[in-house]
Every structure is written in C-alpha cells, then in structure tokens.
Amino acid sequence: MKRIVAATAVVLGLTMTATGCGGGQDKTAAQDGKQELKGQSVTVAAVWTGVEQQNFKKVLDAFSAKTGAKTSFISTGDNVSTVVGSKIEGGNAPDVVMVPQVGVVQQFARKGWLRPLSPAARTAAAANFAKVWQDYGTVDSAFYGLYFKASNKSTVWYSPKALADAGATVPKSYEEMITTASAVTDSGLPGFSVAGEAGWPLTDWFENIYLSQAGPQNYDKLAQHKMPWTDPTVVKALTTLGGLFAKDQLIAGGRKGALETDFPESVEQVFGKQPKAGMVYEGDFVSGLISGELGKKVGEDAKFFPFPAVTGGTAPVVGGGDAAVALKAGKNQEAAMKFIEYLATPEAAAVWAKAGGFLSPNQKLDIATYTDDTTRQTAKSLVDAGETVRFDMSDQAPAAFGGTQGSGEWKILQDFLRDPSSPKNTAQALETAALHAYKG
Numbered sequence: 001m002k003r004i005v006a007a008t009a010v011v012l013g014l015t016m017t018a019t020g021c022g023g024g025q026d027k028t029a030a031q032d033g034k035q036e037l038k039g040q041s042v043t044v045a046a047v048w049t050g051v052e053q054q055n056f057k058k059v060l061d062a063f064s065a066k067t068g069a070k071t072s073f074i075s076t077g078d079n080v081s082t083v084v085g086s087k088i089e090g091g092n093a094p095d096v097v098m099v100p101q102v103g104v105v106q107q108f109a110r111k112g113w114l115r116p117l118s119p120a121a122r123t124a125a126a127a128n129f130a131k132v133w134q135d136y137g138t139v140d141s142a143f144y145g146l147y148f149k150a151s152n153k154s155t156v157w158y159s160p161k162a163l164a165d166a167g168a169t170v171p172k173s174y175e176e177m178i179t180t181a182s183a184v185t186d187s188g189l190p191g192f193s194v195a196g197e198a199g200w201p202l203t204d205w206f207e208n209i210y211l212s213q214a215g216p217q218n219y220d221k222l223a224q225h226k227m228p229w230t231d232p233t234v235v236k237a238l239t240t241l242g243g244l245f246a247k248d249q250l251i252a253g254g255r256k257g258a259l260e261t262d263f264p265e266s267v268e269q270v271f272g273k274q275p276k277a278g279m280v281y282e283g284d285f286v287s288g289l290i291s292g293e294l295g296k297k298v299g300e301d302a303k304f305f306p307f308p309a310v311t312g313g314t315a316p317v318v319g320g321g322d323a324a325v326a327l328k329a330g331k332n333q334e335a336a337m338k339f340i341e342y343l344a345t346p347e348a349a350a351v352w353a354k355a356g357g358f359l360s361p362n363q364k365l366d367i368a369t370y371t372d373d374t375t376r377q378t379a380k381s382l383v384d385a386g387e388t389v390r391f392d393m394s395d396q397a398p399a400a401f402g403g404t405q406g407s408g409e410w411k412i413l414q415d416f417l418r419d420p421s422s423p424k425n426t427a428q429a430l431e432t433a434a435l436h437a438y439k440g
Contacts (some may be wrong), residue, residue: 001139038068042335045074045084046098047324050390055355060353065343069335080104088113088329095330098322098341099145101395101403102136105323109139116142124344128364130386137323145323148343150361152382153204153283153392154307157290159270160300162278163188164290174212174240174310181250184278191250192259193277195266196417199410201282203394203402204318206413207279210237212313216388223393225438229431235423240245240310242420252277255417261423264279271296281307283320284359284378298374306381317385320392321361361389401437 026436042063048056053075060071076083076095081104087093099105108114117125122143126136129147137145156177163169163180166187171177181191195201211219214233221227222234232408249256253261253268253276254265261269267289269276290302309315324343342348349360353369359379369385382389394402394409401408412433416426 025318035068037335037338040068041070041072041331042096042332042336042339043072043074043094043330044096044339045076045087045094047076047078047100048098049075051076052357055352055357059343059348059351062077062348063339066342067335067338069338071339081107084108084113084327088327091329093327093329093331095327095332095336097325097327098148099325100320100322102156102323102391103396105137105145105325107144108137108325109144113327113329114144115328115333115337116144116324117146117340121146121337121341121344124341128344128346128362128381130361130363131390132387132389133321133361136321136391145325146340146344147321147323147361148349150319150321150359150382151283151285152359152378153285153320153380154208154316155286155304155378156279156307157267157270157283157286157302157304158279160303162187162270162275162366165189170305171308173308174209177308178244178247181244181279182247185250189275190252190277191279192244193252193266193269193280194245194413194417195261195263195280195282196255196258197260197262197265198405199414200394200403201266202413202417203264203364203409204283204392205281206237206241207318207390207393208307208316209240209310210234210393211316211318211390212307212310213237215241215313216390218388219393223390225397225434229426229434230424231378232253234412234427234430238416238423238426242416242423245417245420255420258417259414260304264293268294272304274358284375287374288357299372304374304378314388317381317389318392319361319382319389320395397434398437401434408437433439 013377044057057073060073063069064071080099084097125146133147137143137147162184166183168180168183171180184191213236218227218233245255251258266280267286270280271290271294272276287298290296291298296302306315324340326340330336346362346364349362349365352358353360353365354371356371359382361382363383367380369378370379404410409430412426412429
C-alpha cells in the first residue's frame with residue numbers, strides 16, 4: 001500500500017477527499033441483471049484518491065448497473081485503521097473497507113469489527129484465486145478478506161539504452177544482474193539507483209532476496225516472527241544485499257547519495273532527462289511514474305525484467321494488495337456482502353483492468369483484458385506464481401517494526417545501507433526491534 005500511494009501521489013497530485021458516486025448507470029453494462037438490490041445502498045471506504053479512485057468508481061458503477069444498488073465512496077487516506085475506528089465509534093461506519101495490509105485485516109478481525117464473508121464469496125474465492133490469497137484474508141480460520149487489487153513488487157526497471165551502451169543483456173540471475181550493473185557502471189553510468197531515503201524500498205530489496213534464497217516456508221516463519229531475525233537464513237540474505245551496497249560505485253551517488261534519494265527520485269534518476277543510473281528496483285507501480293510524471297513510453301524507453309533468482313533459488317514474486325472486508329457496524333449488510341461477492345468475479349476485475357493502473361490476483365481474469373503488454377506481463381508473473389507468491393513482509397509486521405519511518409526495520413536497513421560491513425550485527429538489531437514491536 002505505502003508503495004502504491006507514494007507513486008500515484010507524485011504522478012497525479014492526489015487530494016484526499018470523501019466523495020459520493022453511483023448515480024451513473026453504464027448503459028452498456030448489465031441491465032439484464034436482476035436488479036435485486038434496487039432501493040438498497042452500499043458505502044465503500046478505501047485509500048484510493050485521484051485516478052485510482054475514479055477507476056474504482058467504474059467498478060462501483062458497474063455493480064450499480066448490475067444490481068440496482070446505489071453506491072458511495074469514502075477516501076480514508078493512508079491511516080485506514082484510525083479513520084475506520086473513528087467512524088465506527090461515531091456511528092457512521094462504511095459497509096465495506098478495502099484494507100491494504102494483512103496486519104490491518106487481522107487487527108480488524110481480532111477487534112471484532114468484521115463479518116465473515118458469505119459462503120458464496122468463499123466459493124468464488126476458492127474457484128478464482130490461489131489459496132495463498134485466500135489465506136491472507138483468513139484470520140483464526142474465518143475468511144474475512146477478499147483480495148481484489150494486487151501489486152507485483154518483483155520487477156526491476158531498466159533503460160534499454162543504458163544496457164545497450166554497456167553491451168549488456170537482460171540478466172537471468174541475481175549474480176548476472178550484479179554483473180550487468182558493473183557493465184553499465186564501466187560504460188559511465190552507475191548501474192543502480194537505490195531509494196534509501198524512506199527505508200521501505202530497502203525492505204523490498206531484502207524481501208525479494210530472502211524469498212528466493214530461503215524459500216516460501218522460511219519467509220512465512222520470519223514474517224510471523226516464528227523465526228528470529230538472527231537466523232542464518234537472514235544473515236545470508238543480508239550478506240547478499242550487503243554485497244551490492246558495498247559496491248559504492250554501482251549506486252548513483254554512492255551509499256550516501258542513496259540515503260538522500262526518495263522513491264520518485266530513484267525512478268527519475270534512471271528515466272529522467274539526465275539519467276544518473278541504468279536500473280532501478282521497485283514494483284509494477286514504477287510504470288505510473290515513468291509514463292506520467294516523466295513522460296516516457298513504457299515498453300520502449302523503459303522496460304522491466306522479473307527480479308531474478310538468487311544463488312540458485314527460485315525467482316521470487318513478492319506482492320501486495322487490497323482486501324475487501326465487511327464491517328459489522330455497517331448499516332447495509334446484504335448489499336455489502338453482495339458487493340464483495342461481485343468483487344470476487346473476473347467481471348469486476350475486468351472493469352478496472354480495462355481502465356488501467358490495476359493488477360488482479362483473480363486467475364480467471366483474461367490477461368488480454370489489460371490494456372498494454374507491460375501490464376499483461378506483470379499480471380501474468382503475479383498470477384503464474386500461484387501458491388509461491390508472498391505478501392510484502394513489512395506490511396505483515398506491526399507498524400512499529402515494518403511501517404514507521406525512522407525506526408524499526410526501515411531505519412535498521414538504512415543503517416545497513418550506510419555501513420553494510422556486519423550482516424550479523426544488523427540481524428541482531430532487527431531481532432531486538434522485532435521483539436519489542438511484536439510484544440507491544
């Protein structure tokens with residue numbers, strides 16, 4: 001979630017406002033539906049603003065055309081938990097919330113705020129989604145969250161010109177990627193731009209390396225803190241990451257410059273008017289910055305390759321997403337559940353896929369529905385990963401450890417970027433911070 005919001009905020013100049021919608025009927029949509037919810041309404045809350053909000057409203061309008069229900073939308077901003085909690089206390093809770101973090105779904109469920117999803121939603125989810133996505137929406141054996149929108153955070157974006165000038169080819173392994181970065185550097189342009197200013201992109205670097213080297217089961221254990229951060233698998237992944245960080249010449253501005261580079265700047269350093277690096281790692285949402293703010297053509301001026309397998313492991317696919325949950329405090333229980341059932345269908349996913357800026361974990365959505373080849377490739381990679389895709393680890397952790405600037409994992413990995421000489425000490429610092437956060 002924090003990655004997508006960061007990207008779209010820069011590209012679109014978003015404003016966070018609460019708005020209503022649902023009046024417009026799509027005349028080409030299903031007026032052949034039963035209109036079974038005519039006279040009812042449903043209110044949906046989500047973090048989305050700007051174009052993301054406009055495109056989600058198309059999904060709401062399609063639901064209205066199909067069922068007759070009126071819909072309204074509330075933008076929560078980033079702090080979903082606080083906003084939803086205050087609305088519940090104030091007696092004006094939305095019916096459905098699109099929750100962008102696994103940990104928040106768990107928090108809502110354990111506070112008793114959520115209704116388990118209907119048998120129809122469970123059946124649709126089982127038919128259309130990999131089990132791993134269902135598991136991320138399940139808390140204490142009850143299915144609460146239907147993942148509708150996803151992101152692929154295992155994409156490395158590169159300048160075709162930079163690689164061509166260096167005589168380099170697209171790498172097939174992590175080791176080849178470092179060799180490619182060296183070749184680009186030797187040609188006069190640092191191989192990588194690294195966004196170290198906030199800290200969260202560094203967690204994504206670690207997660208991809210760790211998932212590839214240590215495998216999905218160990219990833220799950222570490223994400224749930226059922227394994228200490230001092231485990232040898234963690235030290236190994238930090239050692240691999242530190243091997244890149246230690247090569248100061250491969251990074252635009254060196255380590256010091258990377259610590260002053262935020263996410264949008266890291267993309268601009270590769271695809272701006274005056275390139276300062278040949279490659280940048282981050283998720284599929286990088287394409288929005290490239291085509292929007294920077295005015296370059298994705299697929300021509302900018303391309304990507306999947307984050308490659310590390311030291312003989314499997315190529316990782318780290319994802320994220322937004323899950324639809326139904327609040328007990330919502331006033332429109334039937335319409336809320338019908339809406340979530342609708343979101344489980346490839347029909348609903350197709351509405352936003354045709355509008356752009358969207359990936360779906362729904363395996364039944366025809367890949368051809370996406371509007372460009374790059375999105376089709378990132379979507380296919382996400383869906384093809386099946387049960388091996390893993391949700392962003394830091395988004396599964398307590399915010400004090402995995403989601404707070406200047407502390408926890410973000411700060412410790414920034415310190416590691418500054419001085420990557422001791423992976424063991426970094427692992428110990430991560431474990432100390434995790435113990436404090438998970439107990440709190």
